[in-house]
Amino acid sequence: MKCRHCGAPLEHVFLDLGSAPPSNAYLTAADLNAPESHLPLKLHVCERCWLVQTEDYARPSDLFGRDYAYFSSVSQTWLDHATRYAEMIRRRLGLGAKSLVIEVGANDGYLLKHFVAAGIPCLGIEPTASTATAAESLGVPILREFFSKAVAERLAATGKQADLIVGNNVYAHVPDINEFTDGIKVALKPGGTVTLEFPHVMRLIEHTQFDTVYHEHFSYLSLRTVSRIFGKAGLRAWDVEELATHGGSLRVYGCHSDDARSTSPSVGALLAEEERRGMCKLAAYSDFQARADKLKDDLLVFLIEQKRAGKHVAGYGAAAKGNTLLNYAGIKQDLLPYVCDAATSKQGRFLPGSHIPILPPGVLRERRPDVVLILPWNITEEVVAQHRYVREWGGQFAVAVPRMRIGCA
Numbered sequence: 353m354k355c356r357h358c359g360a361p362l363e364h365v366f367l368d369l370g371s372a373p374p375s376n377a378y379l380t381a382a383d384l385n386a387p388e389s390h391l392p393l394k395l396h397v398c399e400r401c402w403l404v405q406t407e408d409y410a411r412p413s414d415l416f417g418r419d420y421a422y423f424s425s426v427s428q429t430w431l432d433h434a435t436r437y438a439e440m441i442r443r444r445l446g447l448g449a450k451s452l453v454i455e456v457g458a459n460d461g462y463l464l465k466h467f468v469a470a471g472i473p474c475l476g477i478e479p480t481a482s483t484a485t486a487a488e489s490l491g492v493p494i495l496r497e498f499f500s501k502a503v504a505e506r507l508a509a510t511g512k513q514a515d516l517i518v519g520n521n522v523y524a525h526v527p528d529i530n531e532f533t534d535g536i537k538v539a540l541k542p543g544g545t546v547t548l549e550f551p552h553v554m555r556l557i558e559h560t561q562f563d564t565v566y567h568e569h570f571s572y573l574s575l576r577t578v579s580r581i582f583g584k585a586g587l588r589a590w591d592v593e594e595l596a597t598h599g600g601s602l603r604v605y606g607c608h609s610d611d612a613r614s615t616s617p618s619v620g621a622l623l624a625e626e627e628r629r630g631m632c633k634l635a636a637y638s639d640f641q642a643r644a645d646k647l648k649d650d651l652l653v654f655l656i657e658q659k660r661a662g663k664h665v666a667g668y669g670a671a672a673k674g675n676t677l678l679n680y681a682g683i684k685q686d687l688l689p690y691v692c693d694a695a696t697s698k699q700g701r702f703l704p705g706s707h708i709p710i711l712p713p714g715v716l717r718e719r720r721p722d723v724v725l726i727l728p729w730n731i732t733e734e735v736v737a738q739h740r741y742v743r744e745w746g747g748q749f750a751v752a753v754p755r756m757r758i759g760c761a
């Protein structure tokens with residue numbers, strides 16, 4: 353296999369999670385009687401450009417072809433994040449009625465609705481029918497396609513280039529990152545800005561967030577690698593912010609390479625920190641598998657101990673990262689009988705691989721579990737705040753990453 357950015361041969365697998373079904377392939381009761389596809393789940397690091405990437409395995413259309421059940425508006429934490437971003441960027445770039453905002457992966461309109469409300473023209477690009485329909489019902493215009501260079505060229509030919517292009521948690525999910533970045537270059541007006549948010553690979557390594565690895569998440573990015581990918585496409589990273597979302601993300605601000613804006617000192621500072629933490633040396637990646645295995649073992653030991661003590665453990669949050677964790681650990685219903693999730697689109701379905709049923713959160717009050725294991729640890733505070741009544745019967749919250757912890761928050 354060759355690096356998806358620079359084409360160098362990939363010789364370093366530093367995480368092998370065996371094989372797993374696509375993380376967002378939630379199953380219906382009828383699906384449980386049919387075979388389920390499992391694909392290898394491995395991470396490579398490129399020794400030339402340091403892009404961390406999943407192994408090639410299948411056509412990407414196999415992953416996103418079915419009705420993808422993720423709706424951004426289900427998480428209040430994420431909605432608040434979008435509200436703050438929209439306000440900040442509108443002021444920072446001075447966006448108004450003559451501007452155009454394009455969001456790639458507009459999902460259910462969770463973000464662009466703020467620009468619609470402010471009278472700023474916008475266009476969402478979203479291939480998934482269910483979320484696109486939800487966005488349109490909020491008054492957000494949607495182009496129902498995957499973003500690509502060809503789509504960008506078509507838009508540019510009709511005079512549609514953006515003052516702001518937003519990509520929140522899409523950049524790491526595109527199979528051909530070079531082509532996608534070329535598309536951004538084409539879709540961006542002279543003087544325009546692109547902002548991309550993605551989990552920071554430096555934090556993934558630091559906090560052993562191996563459960564954020566799944567097939568649909570093709571690239572694990574550092575500022576250094578993104579700067580390099582931008583450079584090849586004729587773009588430049590002129591600012592960067594570190595965010596708390598998803599256990600540590602970056603928001604990279606890009607512009608055309610020849611843009612007059614100067615580059616913020618925060619870019620150089622973060623590049624230096626990545627260097628200092630060894631992101632460009634194989635040693636930084638060498639003990640990751642052992643650390644991931646320890647986390648997995650600790651979770652298994654915890655669940656087995658709870659079962660032997662006659663305790664009842666419920667899962668919370670049917671998120672992609674939970675599926676990676678449960679499938680790697682081989683956890684089934686005997687150790688975790690069900691997982692609650694607020695998304696009605698997931699309720700009544702089953703987690704891929706583990707086949708653990710997904711139930712509405714109201715079940716917690718009925719069944720009164722001793723422990724609620726929060727799988728999407730990045731929204732622990734939100735889950736605990738919404739379900740603090742669990743403590744009324746002596747229930748406790750637990751998380752497994754970055755270390756097994758009970759009684760958290």
Ligand SMILES: [Zn+2]
Nearest residue numbers: 355358398401
């Ligand atoms: Zn490379």
